[in-house]
Amino acid sequence: MLIDHPLLGPRDASEFIYMGDAKLLNRPNWKSQNSKTKFLDYGYLRKNPAGVHKELWYHEQGDRSWLLVTRNTVTHEILKVELARDTKGK
Amino acid sequence: MKYSGFKVLWEGLKGNTGWKPLWRNPDPKKNYDIIIVGGGGHGLATAYYLAEKFKITNIAVVEKGWLGSGNIGRNTTIIRSNYLLPQNQPFYEFSLKLWENLEQELNYNSMVSQRGVLNIFHSDSQRDAFVRRGNAMLMSGADASLLGVDALKKLVPFLDFQNSRFPIKGALWQPRGGTVRHDAVAWGYAKEADSRGVDIIENCETTNFLIKNGRCYGVETTKGVIKSKKVGVCVAGSSSQVMGKIGINLPIESHVLQAFVSEGLKPVIPGVITFGAGHFYVSQSNKGGLVFGGDIDGYNSYAQRGNLPVIEDVCEGGVALMPMIGRARLLRTWGGIMDMSMDGSPIIDKTKIRNLYFNGGWCYGGFKATPASGFCYAHLLATDKPYNDAKDFLFNRFERGRLIDEKGQGNQPNLH
Ligand SMILES: Cc1cc2nc3c(=O)[nH]c(=O)nc-3n(C[C@H](O)[C@H](O)[C@H](O)COP(=O)(O)OP(=O)(O)OC[C@H]3O[C@@H](n4cnc5c(N)ncnc54)[C@H](O)[C@@H]3O)c2cc1C
Numbered sequence: 315m316l317i318d319h320p321l322l323g324p325r326d327a328s329e330f331i332y333m334g335d336a337k338l339l340n341r342p343n344w345k346s347q348n349s350k351t352k353f354l355d356y357g358y359l360r361k362n363p364a365g366v367h368k369e370l371w372y373h374e375q376g377d378r379s380w381l382l383v384t385r386n387t388v389t390h391e392i393l394k395v396e397l398a399r400d401t402k403g404k
Numbered sequence: 405m406k407y408s409g410f411k412v413l414w415e416g417l418k419g420n421t422g423w424k425p426l427w428r429n430p431d432p433k434k435n436y437d438i439i440i441v442g443g444g445g446h447g448l449a450t451a452y453y454l455a456e457k458f459k460i461t462n463i464a465v466v467e468k469g470w471l472g473s474g475n476i477g478r479n480t481t482i483i484r485s486n487y488l489l490p491q492n493q494p495f496y497e498f499s500l501k502l503w504e505n506l507e508q509e510l511n512y513n514s515m516v517s518q519r520g521v522l523n524i525f526h527s528d529s530q531r532d533a534f535v536r537r538g539n540a541m542l543m544s545g546a547d548a549s550l551l552g553v554d555a556l557k558k559l560v561p562f563l564d565f566q567n568s569r570f571p572i573k574g575a576l577w578q579p580r581g582g583t584v585r586h587d588a589v590a591w592g593y594a595k596e597a598d599s600r601g602v603d604i605i606e607n608c609e610t611t612n613f614l615i616k617n618g619r620c621y622g623v624e625t626t627k628g629v630i631k632s633k634k635v636g637v638c639v640a641g642s643s644s645q646v647m648g649k650i651g652i653n654l655p656i657e658s659h660v661l662q663a664f665v666s667e668g669l670k671p672v673i674p675g676v677i678t679f680g681a682g683h684f685y686v687s688q689s690n691k692g693g694l695v696f697g698g699d700i701d702g703y704n705s706y707a708q709r710g711n712l713p714v715i716e717d718v719c720e721g722g723v724a725l726m727p728m729i730g731r732a733r734l735l736r737t738w739g740g741i742m743d744m745s746m747d748g749s750p751i752i753d754k755t756k757i758r759n760l761y762f763n764g765g766w767c768y769g770g771f772k773a774t775p776a777s778g779f780c781y782a783h784l785l786a787t788d789k790p791y792n793d794a795k796d797f798l799f800n801r802f803e804r805g806r807l808i809d810e811k812g813q814g815n816q817p818n819l820h
Contacts, residue, residue: 315711334657334704334817334818335657350803355653358655362654369704
């Protein structure tokens, strides 16, 4: 798989470490109500779709940026690549 | 159908005209006591033990494809009980004991071959970790011993003992580990479940569950609605897809794991060998092919095929451990979808819907677990109580912070 890095252009996926579902960008507030349930959901529960999936890839063998990749888990087609920091909170 | 040496001779004389299909091909009935969703190894074993040990025979196993189309027919066939944690080790030892008697019990040759499993270590600290693991194995009644370099050289002289980066210092040995003909396991369980009255319904996908007032009373399938008192889900890599139909998110990601087979070679690898400095494990099939594997590809996937970097990595691991295989040619590779749980350990539990049960999260180690998983799931389905050796494989361990994390990697499935 080639990941089209927004700054560096197409890079081989093996330069990256896969960090899982992009829901990890939205860490719950520990002071919120039901924060225990929210953290269970955040830390452990996953939609794990067959199809379009938003996920995090860390460019360890490169510029160490975190990318938000939209990818199809059935075909491995990469549909969109963004810098995670640009999408945070959006 | 009964198999015996006499029967083989007799059929040989009659031109092999008397063999019959191992299971019927029934249409689904309207009602069952229990429906098992997923006719992989675990689903079929569950049906067999329900019928044999718990005398419940009004059961359907509903399978999306054909028997053996899932991971039961795709794995690298290794069985062993060399786990560390007290929640895991007795379970896998229970499974190994069931394997040892499986062929007699099912009257079916699944080629259970206890040729031994060698876990090679390459440093002093790794030796210490393996000593600890070996002791944990002995405490659960399993067999384990530590081999030094001299003993190892007698057993597997072809390893690269002097490798300058990863010198070989010895191995943890489990002589009772080995390999099993994987799809024969599915066929054997199917044959014996069928002969006890279990309906095995192939090419029948479960598309939804029938639920009323928080209770499950059957499934919708591509062959119509089938009702039952209890439903047990057992679909390995499809776990999230199936449970997602009723909005249940699982602590599971689906990942692809590849397997590799070389061209047929003369017998050279005596048992199973695993590399301690990278991820590579190998055995040799009865036809002579080297059967090997390594890491999962590492990203969510439902594609049943992997990518080249992992093939390269696995082959590098193999050549680092045993340079002689560098000249063997790779014949086939394929992939299977693994239900990778967040702590690397399985779940056999009730769900929040009454009468709906779940078995999954086997990661890439569920083949060896097939008999015990089936037994323990049957126990849960029949009695509503977890079997003692599987009592910790529950959903609530994630909220209670009581993860069963063999490798201590945390909640990242691609590290388990
Ligand atoms: C390449 C590879 C190597 C492996 N090596 C080993 C090994 O050496 N040792 C080891 O212990 N384990 C190994 N494993 C893991 C092991 O194969 C699995 O953990 C185990 O087989 C999973 O259980 P199962 O047999 O029930 O799964 P499966 O055979 O996958 O059964 C699940 C079944 O559910 C069916 N299904 C899915 N959705 C539906 C639906 N909606 N309705 C009806 N049916 C449905 C599927 O068609 C499938 O047949 C390996 C796996 C792979 C892929």
